[in-house]
Amino acid sequence: METVAEWFLWLKEAHGIKLTIFYDELDRTRFLSGVWTTIHLSFVCVLASIVIGMAGAWLQMSPVVWVRRVMSGYIAFFRNTPPLVQLYFFYFAVDSALSGMLGIRGGIMSSYGWAVIALSFFAGAFNTEIFRAGIESVPKSTIEGAQSLGYSRFQIYRYITFPLAYRVCLPSLNNNLINLVKTTTVAYAIAVPETLYISNQIWSDEYNVPEMMNVVWIVYLVLVGILVWLMHRWEKAIRVPGFGQ
Amino acid sequence: MTSTWTPDEPIVSLKDVHKSFGDLEVLKGVSFDVMKGEVICIIGPSGSGKSTLIRCINALNDIQAGSIKVEGQEVNTPHLDKLALRKKVGMVFQQYNLFPHKTAIENVMMAPVLVLKQSPEEVEVHARSLIKKVRLEGKEDAYPGELSGGQQQRVAIARSLAMNPDIMLFDEVTAALDPETVKEVLVTIKDLAAEGMTCMLVTHEMGFANEIADHIYFTDRGVIVEHGPPATFFKRAKDPRTREFLSQIL
Amino acid sequence: MKHLSGSTGTDLPVMLPFRPGAATWDARDWAGIATSKRFGLALALVLISWILVDSAYAQMVGGKSQTVWETLVKWTPLMMFGPQGQFGGFILNIVVSFIAMALGTFMGLWMGLGQVSTNRFIKRACWIVTQLFRNSPWLVLLFYFMLLLPFYINIGDTRIEVSGWAKATFALSLPIMANVSEIVRGAVGSIPTGQWESAESLAFSRTQTMWRIILPQCIKRMVPPWMNWYCILTMSTPLISILGVADGMTLTQDALAAEGRSEYLIPMYLWLMSWFFIYSYPIALWTRKLENRFAVNQ
Numbered sequence: 001m002e003t004v005a006e007w008f009l010w011l012k013e014a015h016g017i018k019l020t021i022f023y024d025e026l027d028r029t030r031f032l033s034g035v036w037t038t039i040h041l042s043f044v045c046v047l048a049s050i051v052i053g054m055a056g057a058w059l060q061m062s063p064v065v066w067v068r069r070v071m072s073g074y075i076a077f078f079r080n081t082p083p084l085v086q087l088y089f090f091y092f093a094v095d096s097a098l099s100g101m102l103g104i105r106g107g108i109m110s111s112y113g114w115a116v117i118a119l120s121f122f123a124g125a126f127n128t129e130i131f132r133a134g135i136e137s138v139p140k141s142t143i144e145g146a147q148s149l150g151y152s153r154f155q156i157y158r159y160i161t162f163p164l165a166y167r168v169c170l171p172s173l174n175n176n177l178i179n180l181v182k183t184t185t186v187a188y189a190i191a192v193p194e195t196l197y198i199s200n201q202i203w204s205d206e207y208n209v210p211e212m213m214n215v216v217w218i219v220y221l222v223l224v225g226i227l228v229w230l231m232h233r234w235e236k237a238i239r240v241p242g243f244g245q
Numbered sequence: 246m247t248s249t250w251t252p253d254e255p256i257v258s259l260k261d262v263h264k265s266f267g268d269l270e271v272l273k274g275v276s277f278d279v280m281k282g283e284v285i286c287i288i289g290p291s292g293s294g295k296s297t298l299i300r301c302i303n304a305l306n307d308i309q310a311g312s313i314k315v316e317g318q319e320v321n322t323p324h325l326d327k328l329a330l331r332k333k334v335g336m337v338f339q340q341y342n343l344f345p346h347k348t349a350i351e352n353v354m355m356a357p358v359l360v361l362k363q364s365p366e367e368v369e370v371h372a373r374s375l376i377k378k379v380r381l382e383g384k385e386d387a388y389p390g391e392l393s394g395g396q397q398q399r400v401a402i403a404r405s406l407a408m409n410p411d412i413m414l415f416d417e418v419t420a421a422l423d424p425e426t427v428k429e430v431l432v433t434i435k436d437l438a439a440e441g442m443t444c445m446l447v448t449h450e451m452g453f454a455n456e457i458a459d460h461i462y463f464t465d466r467g468v469i470v471e472h473g474p475p476a477t478f479f480k481r482a483k484d485p486r487t488r489e490f491l492s493q494i495l
Numbered sequence: 496m497k498h499l500s501g502s503t504g505t506d507l508p509v510m511l512p513f514r515p516g517a518a519t520w521d522a523r524d525w526a527g528i529a530t531s532k533r534f535g536l537a538l539a540l541v542l543i544s545w546i547l548v549d550s551a552y553a554q555m556v557g558g559k560s561q562t563v564w565e566t567l568v569k570w571t572p573l574m575m576f577g578p579q580g581q582f583g584g585f586i587l588n589i590v591v592s593f594i595a596m597a598l599g600t601f602m603g604l605w606m607g608l609g610q611v612s613t614n615r616f617i618k619r620a621c622w623i624v625t626q627l628f629r630n631s632p633w634l635v636l637l638f639y640f641m642l643l644l645p646f647y648i649n650i651g652d653t654r655i656e657v658s659g660w661a662k663a664t665f666a667l668s669l670p671i672m673a674n675v676s677e678i679v680r681g682a683v684g685s686i687p688t689g690q691w692e693s694a695e696s697l698a699f700s701r702t703q704t705m706w707r708i709i710l711p712q713c714i715k716r717m718v719p720p721w722m723n724w725y726c727i728l729t730m731s732t733p734l735i736s737i738l739g740v741a742d743g744m745t746l747t748q749d750a751l752a753a754e755g756r757s758e759y760l761i762p763m764y765l766w767l768m769s770w771f772f773i774y775s776y777p778i779a780l781w782t783r784k785l786e787n788r789f790a791v792n793q
Binding site: 076077084086088092178189221224 | 627630631632633634635636638639642643726729730731732733734736737744748757760761763764765767768771772775776779
């Protein structure tokens with residue numbers, strides 16, 4: 001650790017490349033906390049968006065026409081408005097309206113909380129469509145085959161529909177979740193202390209914009225790269241010969 | 246490269262051809278000659294390497310060892326003039342492979358115009374006569390998607406003929422067709438053979454092979470097991486593998 | 496996605512094509528609502544009653560304060576077209592989306608062709624560039640190029656200022672380039688090898704085969720995902736507000752700051768969102784229609 005710090009100090013002295021996060025205790029601590037925020041913000045949003053997607057897909061197949069209409073309205077709204085504006089809408093407008101209604105001063109939720117809500121609903125809209133399409137891709141004849149063997153409704157869902165739909169969905173779902181992780185950077189706009197926001201603080205303090213910019217880009221490439229790699233492994237692991245692509 | 250080939254020499258000549266896909270050797274030393282105007286049929290069980298063999302002749306597949314000569318010019322060489330080779334050798338595929346975004350006549354005209362740089366007006370006259378020759382008058386402006394399998398295959402034949410080839414290769418051209426359209430394609434090939442076109446066919450149509458071929462080659466596991474004119478081949482096959490194959494088919 | 500029954504040719508139960516976002520009853524439902532007369536009537540009723548309630552409320556609270564409707568109308572020119580004599584507002588978002596899309600498509604087409612090149616070096620290099628920009632967050636790319644590209648370029652003695660929105664447009668075109676590159680690679684790969692082989696046996700050169708045979712067949716497959724990326728790009732243009740470009744988002748916040756009243760927050764944001772929605776939703780519906788038509792003709 002010491003030698004690494006020394007090397008980067010030398011780099012600064014000799015070449016003027018100021019990578020403070022490697023030798024400055026404060027910068028290192030806050031940068032790592034920023035990366036950590038990105039990771040858990042991503043993780044929470046991924047989970048929440050999957051739950052929203054599942055519930056949404058289930059509601060979209062409701063026999064009640066107005067439930068379906070409300071769901072397609074939700075999807076259309078979140079897909080066709082900018083995620084940044086959605087985030088501002090939640091953080092500024094909804095927060096102030098709710099706190100006004102409830103008589104709470106200073107807002108009802110932190111920026112982190114609103115980021116989770118906005119991003120999860122945004123990605124959840126896409127997940128809903130992905131899950132619905134996955135379930136619809138299971139042909140009636142397969143279900144009928146299971147029915148004729150005496151499977152119960154739950155058994156059909158548990159052993160036939162879900163395993164098949166999940167395999168079909170996975171590539172699109174992974175794509176969307178990777179997108180979601182990239183979109184967490186938008187939380188910068190409402191001062192969630194994630195990687196980009198913290199890095200901005202560091203380069204404002206240390207005047208090392210090019211260095212930090214490159215660090216941020218590399219950090220995100222590594223994070224997204226790991227995720228892409230994991231998802232590919234997962235897709236490979238569940239592949240059934242002769243099924244799917 | 247100057248060609249010293251004269252029409253009394255074999256137009257296609259294979260000598261000890263070896264071809265592998267990775268570790269799998271599919272051709273293990275194949276040799277034979279084809280004379281100008283001759284019609285030969287290659288038959289054999291699936292996976293015996295007969296399609297690979299025919300694809301090597303116009304360099305769609307490369308070979309690892311041996312020699313293939315077309316009109317005296319070596320195909321197995323890094324200096325191969327592919328353009329010259331493919332002008333001489335036409336090929337028709339099992340899956341027709343027509344260009345789906347072009348009409349029948351455009352499919353036929355495309356290669357002469359783009360590759361041979363002939364004038365579109367002249368090519369069109371020729372193309373119309375070829376469409377007529379494969380008995381598809383009236384279908385000139387149809388897209389491949391609007392044609393039956395047999396019709397598409399005949400357009401594919403006309404498309405190859407438009408390049409004025411000296412040799413035609415047919416790779417299981419009736420295998421993907423409905424039984425009722427097989428005949429119209431075979432009639433077209435028969436017309437061509439009757440005109441003196443050198444034809445090499447990979448086929449499962451034994452009756453057709455018997456009727457049309459001057460010489461039949463039976464391949465199995467990458468070698469030519471037996472060959473001869475149809476009369477002797479079908480009636481007096483000597484090799485047990487050939488006999489077994491023929492007994493299953495006939 | 497390959498339809499399984501195509502390859503096996505059986506009538507056994509096989510998976511139906513998986514098409515996220517393929518129009519089913521609900522999308523058509525929604526389109527039907529949007530175009531029906533009843534919907535128009537309902538919308539008009541909602542608007543009228545809103546304006547009535549709105550002004551009644553304003554009078555109740557205090558005579559002078561303006562209604563929400565009046566506020567929206569007042570700020571609309573600024574939010575839409577930017578400050579007088581300047582270029583900005585929602586129109587800037589659209590202009591940025593057009594230019595970034597054109598630039599990204601142009602670069603992406605070549606990048607995608609590079610990815611299917613027979614030259615291993617070009618292939619590898621294009622793959623790396625594609626993956627690099629495909630896997631970077633858009634906002635990070637925006638920061639990177641906004642902060643690190645020069646503010647002006649010297650050509651000879653003339654100094655040309657590079658405006659913020661021009662740099663932002665360039666930054667946004669990069670992820671479009673990467674995704675168009677992937678669309679091209681995928682579409683070229685989806686053309687059956689028989690097409691290459693028959694073109695080869697007819698003595699077409701590789702370039703001729705690509706431009707005359709393969710790419711024309713790809714267009715139909717490429718258009719829907721390409722349009723989808725246009726929508727995503729348009730939805731990402733407000734990001735440029737974070738970097739100080741006076742787009743629709745920036746000016747909406749300016750207007751809100753000028754009014755300084757929290758009850759305008761929801762209507763103003765919804766107002767801006769509705770513009771994006773009205774612009775993007777028809778494109779999304781059209782994309783689905785094309786996707787469906789393609790799926791049927793496959």
